[in-house]
Amino acid sequence: GENVEQHPSTLSVQEGDSAVIKCTYSDSASNYFPWYKQELGKGPQLIIDIRSNVGEKKDQRIAVTLNKTAKHFSLHITETQPEDSAVYFCALENTGGFKTIFGAGTRLFVKA
């Protein structure tokens, strides 16, 4: 079945540094890859997504890259700020588009 591996589980960076979170997946038919941010006590919130016909997408300090051949995708946050501290989940939609599989999450700490 579908599976998403996410690394690292915890990431601590200094304010202003970059953070990179990586995910690999097994279902080669997946074509939608969202990233969600979850703050304490809240539901996940989409921060960026990418579809399989694109290799990279950027939105201000956040970028996502996708390598369909190698079946991995990554989240890049530049110039990190304390408010970026949260849990980040990669995810993918299965072929039919009605099931979203989440990675295990990365707890990001940005130290001021």
Next chain:
Amino acid sequence: EPEVTQTPSHQVTQMGQEVILRCVPISNHLYFYWYRQILGQKVEFLVSFYNNEISEKSEIFDDQFSVERPDGSNFTLKIRSTKLEDSAMYFCASSEGVGEQFFGPGTRLTVL
């Protein structure tokens, strides 16, 4: 800004009791989802619902679970006979189509 709402925010129940978790999706959305998140773990897909029927469900969503859209605005998750291991945060989400899902704040279910 429209948002997904969920009630109650916290539900405490005795093992074996039935619970109904309620969600009001964003009004023009057509796809509805339930997820659960055991404390400190990843978000797990339970079920998706479209056009008044289940589109897809996970192995977790067994005969003890059911979903319903009783009217034009509510989307409910029923657990018929709760078990201790059902204790988790339950998130409802909705989307216009395949793609970005908007999550509610969650209902914390505690089974004693």
